[in-house]
Amino acid sequence: MRNKPAHLSRRRFLKSTAAGFSAVATSDMAWAQLATQPPAKPVAPDEFSVAAPVSIEVNARPIAAFEPGDRARVRFGALEYRSGLVLTSRFPGFGGLSGIRLDKKGERFISFSDKGTWFTGSIVYQDRAMSGLADVEAAPMLGPDGRPITTRGWFDSESIALDGSLVYIGLERVNQVLRFDFSKGFTRARGEVVPLPPAAGKLPFNKGLEALAFVPKGMPLAGTLIAISERGLDANGNLIGFLIGGPSPGQFSVRRTDKFDISDAVLLASGELLVLERKFSWLSGIGIRIRRIALTSLAPGAVVDGPSIFEADLGEEVDNMEGIDAHLTPEGDTVLTMVSDDNFSLLQRTLLLQFTLVA
Numbered sequence: 001m002r003n004k005p006a007h008l009s010r011r012r013f014l015k016s017t018a019a020g021f022s023a024v025a026t027s028d029m030a031w032a033q034l035a036t037q038p039p040a041k042p043v044a045p046d047e048f049s050v051a052a053p054v055s056i057e058v059n060a061r062p063i064a065a066f067e068p069g070d071r072a073r074v075r076f077g078a079l080e081y082r083s084g085l086v087l088t089s090r091f092p093g094f095g096g097l098s099g100i101r102l103d104k105k106g107e108r109f110i111s112f113s114d115k116g117t118w119f120t121g122s123i124v125y126q127d128r129a130m131s132g133l134a135d136v137e138a139a140p141m142l143g144p145d146g147r148p149i150t151t152r153g154w155f156d157s158e159s160i161a162l163d164g165s166l167v168y169i170g171l172e173r174v175n176q177v178l179r180f181d182f183s184k185g186f187t188r189a190r191g192e193v194v195p196l197p198p199a200a201g202k203l204p205f206n207k208g209l210e211a212l213a214f215v216p217k218g219m220p221l222a223g224t225l226i227a228i229s230e231r232g233l234d235a236n237g238n239l240i241g242f243l244i245g246g247p248s249p250g251q252f253s254v255r256r257t258d259k260f261d262i263s264d265a266v267l268l269a270s271g272e273l274l275v276l277e278r279k280f281s282w283l284s285g286i287g288i289r290i291r292r293i294a295l296t297s298l299a300p301g302a303v304v305d306g307p308s309i310f311e312a313d314l315g316e317e318v319d320n321m322e323g324i325d326a327h328l329t330p331e332g333d334t335v336l337t338m339v340s341d342d343n344f345s346l347l348q349r350t351l352l353l354q355f356t357l358v359a
Contacts, residue, residue, distance in 0.1 A: 034165040035182045036101065036108040038120065053118070053139035053187055056091040060132040066353070067316050076316070078309035079290075079336065079355035083129035084317060087350040093117050093138055095344045099160040099264060099323035101167075106327040106335055110167065114156050114341060116141040116149045118187040123352075128329075130354060139187040141169065141178075146190055149178070158322070159264065161212035161225060168194065168225060170209035175201050177209065177227065177244075194225075197242055199251055203232035211265040211275065219271060220296050221246050226273070228254060231261045238303055250300025257305075260289055264324045268334065268357075271295045274309075276324040276338070285314045288321050290336075309359070319349050326357075333357075 063084030065071035074081045088094075096113035102123075103109075111119040121136035140148035141157060149157070149171075159170035165183035169191065170176075178191030200209065210230035215221045224246025232240040238253035239262055254262065260277035267273055277289045293306035312318045319340040326336050334357040342348040 035162050035167050036103040036110055036120075039186050053120075053137040054091075056089055056094065056136050056138050058087055058089045058091075058094065058121075058133045058136045060085040060087055060130075060352075062129070062131070063317050063351070063353070065317075066312075069315065075358075076310060076312065076355070077290075078292075078357060078359040080358045082335065082354040082356055084351060084353040085130050085132070087133070087352055089136075091138060094119070095342045095350055097323065097339045097350055098158045098341050100325050100337060100339045101160055101162050102325050102327050102337060104327060106329070106337065110160070110162075111323070111339065112141065112157055112160065112169065114158055114172075115344075116155065116157050120187060130352065137187070141180075142188065142190045143178070144190055144192055149191065156206065156208075158208075158210050158230075159212040159227070160323075161214040163214040163216070163225075168212050168214065170212050170227060172208040172210060172230065173206060175203050175208040177212070177225070194244070196227075196244065197249075197251065199240070200227070200242060203229050203240065207231040207261075210262050213265045213267045213273065215246065215267065215295070219267075221248065221298060223247070224249070226265065226267075226298065228262050228265060228275070230263070236303075241298075243298060243300065248300060252298055252300060253303045254293070255303055255305040258289075260287070263322050266324045266326045266336070267295065268326055269328070273298070274324065274326070274336070275306075276321060278321060286318060286320065288312045288318050290324070309357075310355075317351065317353070319351050321351070321353075 066081040067073050097111050098114045100111040107122050118139045122134045124132045124134050143149045154171050156173035157169050158172040161168040167180040169178045177194040179194050180189040180191050207230045209227050211228040213226045215224045225244040228241040234253050239256050241252050243249050260279045263278050264276040273293045275291045279287045289308050290310040291306045292309050293304050297304045321338050322341040323339040336355045338353045340351040342350045
């Protein structure tokens with residue numbers, strides 16, 4: 001029997017297995033570097049009760065084409081494929097990546113797993129294509145007491161937002177948000193619990209806060225933390241979101257269509273919120289979508305919606321895509337970076353993908 005293409009075999013494999021289910025605007029990107037940049041000197045070892053971050057090796061295999069069946073195709077909706085990597089590591093805690101934030105150059109990154117582990121390092125480029133990761137470190141995410149958050153039973157760290165040196169992490173399983181000041185120890189900073197609206201605590205188990213974005217100065221809703229649930233539904237079946245802090249705090253909804261759930265969001269300098277969505281079914285497998293929503297449409301009581309600008313499925317090189325971020329190149333291109341959560345499963349992959357937003 002003739003061997004079938006690898007991507008078709010992977011498609012069948014993933015369809016038979018259930019998949020587990022903003023970046024910073026330009027004016028905020030200089031501030032974002034404060035969080036993504038490691039400290040100039042090591043933190044004294046006695047400041048915290050856990051060991052220092054450990055260096056790990058992450059291997060990267062290039063993805064030559066986003067659609068294996070049509071290697072010449074680079075345009076997918078409003079996005080143009082730039083490059084991609086399949087990431088692997090012998091470090092036992094590597095995987096389950098739920099989000100990513102980059103510096104203004106698209107090089108230094110902060111990422112994290114849904115099991116409460118920080119990953120920091122740099123993306124290495126060859127010309128405009130990603131070629132690997134360097135200087136990668138892993139460290140446990142610490143709670144207010146300086147102990148790993150997992151000792152409290154706080155799992156499913158699923159979303160991230162940056163505000164200067166402050167890093168916000170959403171904990172889906174317990175419907176809480178932690179705020180870390182990376183100027184106080186980088187990944188060894190202790191998380192402080194952020195007060196949330198009472199309705200956030202009533203979100204469904206394991207379908208809670210899945211997307212965070214912080215609105216920087218100079219934009220509508222400046223100072224607001226936008227938080228959107230994965231599949232917390234209002235009375236009309238739409239996805240629940242919150243405006244936390246800022247000039248107009250309150251609850252809003254994102255119109256839910258075609259059974260897609262929220263997995264992340266990124267705020268662009270243009271004042272647009274790109275919402276990354278996904279769905280899974282036993283018949284069609286994994287589906288990925290990005291919608292464009294105007295930041296000015298967000299308000300207490302509003303139901304917001306926007307057009308789809310990108311869709312993909314297992315005919316393309318996707319997996320359980322959970323994180324999205326954006327940065328600008330010196331040429332002025334808006335580059336979107338997406339990362340997948342492999343659920344620590346041998347049947348799934350950790351993917352790092354980059355596209356240019358062209359429309």
